[in-house]
Amino acid sequence: MIQLLIDLFEQNRDEEKAVPMENYMKNHFRFLGIKSPERKALMKQFFQESGVLKQEFQPDFVTALWDKEEREYQYAAMDYLERFLKKLDRQYLPLIEQLIQTRPWWDTVDLLASKAVGAIAAKNPEVIAESIEGWAYGDHLWLRRTAILFQLKYKEKTDEDLLYRYIRQNKEDKEFFIQKAIGWALREYSKTNPDSVKSFIESTSLPSLSVREGSKYIS
Helix, strand or coil: CHHHHHHHHHHCCCHHHHHHHHHHCCCCCECCCCCHHHHHHHHHHHHHHHCHHHCCCCHHHHHHHHCCCEHHHHHHHHHHHHCCHHHCCHHHHHHHHHHHHCCCCHHHHHHHHHHHHHHHHHHCCHHHHHHHHHHHCCCCHHHHHHHHHCCCCCHHHCCHHHHHHHHHHHCCCCCHHHHHHHHHHHHHHHCCCHHHHHHHHHHCCCCHHHHHHHCCCCC
């Protein structure tokens, strides 16, 4: 099955387009040169021809894509995961944790956090205490970013005490990706509860980047 996708991607490889894509990602990864609209069209073709969406969720397919060198294969894995969000249960959280820690950068981590982890935790809130709590208080940069961002799309269902606690735990970190995550999480939640976010920002010593990002929608 994976060979069908490899063949589709290889037929559309474009070395010229790959160069600016690699530069944009700080040359952390190699690219095939397949931009997002084209990749989505190829994935639609792949889903139709393979019939993979009519089968059970296949973790091995995800990890096989994740092990491929070019970044588009990780994006393909996330396209596949997104089609199964409603079926992802707590048993798959270790898989998502593995993906977050393997070949990590914001382009994969943020989607895994806000979609896969967010979906699993919404249906199985016990995983917050069992796993996500440890991420927020741990040493792994991208797991801590995930803990801050997993409620990103929760809106009125956001556990604000949890969100604020995870932010307080990480607010002294000098890492750009943590400070940016704090600001992003606050900005998104401010669309639902601006007064709460305003009060939190005013009463908490936060990095200037986090404040600037978190205050964008607060008058």
